[in-house]
Amino acid sequence: xxxxxxxxxxxxxxxxxxxxxxxxxxxxxxxxxxxxxxxxxxxxxxxxxxxxxxxxxxxxxxxxxxxxxxxxxxxxxxxxxxxxxxxxxxxxxxxxxxxxxxxxxxxxxxxxxxxxxxxxxxxxxxxxxxxxxxxxxxxxxxxxxxxxxxxxxxxxxxxxxxxxxxxxxxxxxxxxxxxxxxxxxxxxxxxxxxxxxxxxxxxxxxxxxxxxxxxxxxxxxxxxxxxxxxxxxxxxxxxxxxxxxxxxxxxxxxxxxxxxxxxxxxxxxxxxxxxxxxxxxxxxxxxxxxxxxxxxxxxxxxxxxxxxxxxxxxxxxxxxxxxxxxxxxxxxxxxxxxxxxxxxxxxxxxxxxxxxxxxxxxxxxxxxxxxxxxxxxxxxxxxxxxxxxxxxxxxxxxxxxxxxxxxxxxxxxxxxxxxxxxxxxxxxxxxxxxxxxxxxxxxxxxxxxxxxxxxxxxxxxxxxxxxxxxxxxxxxxxxxxxxxxxxxxxxxxxxxxxxxxxxxxxxxxxxxxxxxxxxxxxxxxxxxxxxxxxxxxxxxxxxxxxxxxxxxx
Numbered sequence: 160x161x162x163x164x165x166x167x168x169x170x171x172x173x174x175x176x177x178x179x180x181x182x183x184x185x186x187x188x189x190x191x192x193x194x195x196x197x198x199x200x201x202x203x204x205x206x207x208x209x210x211x212x213x214x215x216x217x218x219x220x221x222x223x224x225x226x227x228x229x230x231x232x233x234x235x236x237x238x239x240x241x242x243x244x245x246x247x248x249x250x251x252x253x254x255x256x257x258x259x260x261x262x263x264x265x266x267x268x269x270x271x272x273x274x275x276x277x278x279x280x281x282x283x284x285x286x287x288x289x290x291x292x293x294x295x296x297x298x299x300x301x302x303x304x305x306x307x308x309x310x311x312x313x314x315x316x317x318x319x320x321x322x323x324x325x326x327x328x329x330x331x332x333x334x335x336x337x338x339x340x341x342x343x344x345x346x347x348x349x350x351x352x353x354x355x356x357x358x359x360x361x362x363x364x365x366x367x368x369x370x371x372x373x374x375x376x377x378x379x380x381x382x383x384x385x386x387x388x389x390x391x392x393x394x395x396x397x398x399x400x401x402x403x404x405x406x407x408x409x410x411x412x413x414x415x416x417x418x419x420x421x422x423x424x425x426x427x428x429x430x431x432x433x434x435x436x437x438x439x440x441x442x443x444x445x446x447x448x449x450x451x452x453x454x455x456x457x458x459x460x461x462x463x464x465x466x467x468x469x470x471x472x473x474x475x476x477x478x479x480x481x482x483x484x485x486x487x488x489x490x491x492x493x494x495x496x497x498x499x500x501x502x503x504x505x506x507x508x509x510x511x512x513x514x515x516x517x518x519x520x521x522x523x524x525x526x527x528x529x530x531x532x533x534x535x536x537x538x539x540x541x542x543x544x545x546x547x548x549x550x551x552x553x554x555x556x557x558x559x560x561x562x563x564x565x566x567x568x569x570x571x572x573x574x575x576x577x578x579x580x581x582x583x584x585x586x587x588x589x590x591x592x593x594x595x596x597x598x599x600x601x602x603x604x605x606x607x608x609x610x611x612x613x614x615x616x617x618x619x620x621x622x623x624x625x626x627x628x629x630x631x632x633x634x635x636x637x638x639x640x641x642x643x644x645x646x647x648x649x650x651x652x653x654x655x656x657x658x659x660x661x662x663x664x665x666x667x668x669x670x671x672x673x674x675x676x677x678x679x680x681x682x683x684x685x686x687x688x689x690x691x692x693x694x695x696x697x698x699x700x701x702x703x704x705x706x707x708x709x710x711x712x
Contacts, residue, residue: 210314218312221594227252237419247357281327298519311559318359319508325351338382349399361495368487438500446502460518489513569678570598587644604638
């Protein structure tokens with residue numbers, strides 16, 4: 160125990176009393192034995208303790224859990240619960256709930272930790288294969304530290320965190336395989352990227368840096384490959400990439416879900432250029448600045464690796480193809496972060512594997528040289544900076560999750576006044592609003608579990624059959640209660656009064672029975688279960704509503 164503690168103390172580089180020689184070398188002499196890897200695992204668990212102790216689903220987990228719960232009841236994504244993510248993400252949530260219980264939130268949080276740990280292990284494998292075990296430990300540590308950056312929502316089991324693991328493993332297979340003309344492991348790598356696309360769409364852009372890597376001269380020369388061999392490798396990788404997509408498409412087609420899956424997971428994400436530019440200008444400066452401040456040590460290390468010529472040669476002279484692939488990964492990931500103009504904090508998780516791999520050599524090779532000119536980069540100061548960063552992240556995540564512990568007041572009222580088989584409907588846009596179905600432990604009365612599909616909140620478009628399907632759902636199982644979460648704010652994002660079908664239905668069949676800080680509760684009093692008829696023309700909003708970049712992204 161004492162030896163492990165001493166190793167951890169040395170690893171953080173904050174030893175002040177064991178001699179000046181250790182102090183100067185502390186950050187470079189990172190221990191590479193099993194105790195060091197054990198300390199990495201312990202560090203990961205400790206920094207994720209706020210999530211482990213949280214009694215609810217976190218952020219995006221709420222929306223995905225509602226979809227998964229409908230699947231457990233025999234429903235299907237896109238048909239019985241509309242969300243815009245690919246199908247494998249919902250299937251993963253369903254499998255977790257089957258294994259651990261439908262309301263076992265701890266299982267989601269443990270899965271998040273394990274998934275993050277496996278990604279750290281994959282990064283260790285890549286960096287240690289290039290530079291040695293010390294650099295591998297640093298790459299794993301940097302990812303584990305900064306994946307919790309800035310906001311409690313980054314602790315959720317979201318799509319960005321999920322896709323990082325298969326993409327990093329695929330990259331490890333591509334650069335670490337045997338130097339032969341036949342490389343069957345490229346088929347596994349391609350399949351992993353295809354599977355990652357079924358977890359979150361931005362994974363598709365990973366084919367660009369890997370494809371270009373396989374075609375590079377400095378990839379072919381050390382392996383004594385001809386151009387034809389490289390083309391063959393790209394072909395194997397590309398065919399394998401499409402295989403999971405084809406299989407998923409076939410399964411969706413057999414279930415009658417293919418058209419809706421393609422629409423919600425792909426086509427509905429298209430944005431007019433003006434909307435994209437406006438959102439980017441509104442959201443990018445704040446989010447990018449916050450990310451830069453939160454991850455400054457990592458950015459300094461990665462920038463040194465990329466831009467400082469002589470130091471870059473010292474790091475990467477023996478690995479030019481891998482260096483080119485990493486900065487290409489970083490570039491396409493930046494595109495992924497800004498693809499919809501929202502720049503939500505968890506989107507930046509896409510950048511972290513590549514920043515960690517680019518920055519890790521800095522902490523092993525170059526700390527002493529740069530610290531001569533930048534005192535903040537001296538080993539002692541840099542170690543204290545990283546330690547303080549970990550503490551700040553832990554405090555911020557703890558406070559953020561603590562503020563989310565309470566059950567929705569409106570949902571709590573509904574739960575107390577309904578039977579388990581009653582349905583409810585929540586009018587509102589956002590993770591907390593959709594999470595009211597979980598807080599009330601009641602199934603949604605409609606496939607429109609969030610209102611974006613009725614209001615065009617994200618894309619600015621509404622399917623012609625959207626309001627018709629809402630009426631069909633209400634006819635099949637009219638909601639016992641409707642919670643209006645958009646009528647409580649000073650400025651309503653999508654007020655019910657702007658949507659005639661919803662306003663008429665509410666006025667004819669419901670009465671207000673409770674008003675909470677987070678929603679107005681309406682109880683059904685009408686005898687008929689059929690909603691009022693209305694033409695599609697009448698479903699258009701009376702006023703033009705804003706489309707803010709928030710909610711379930």
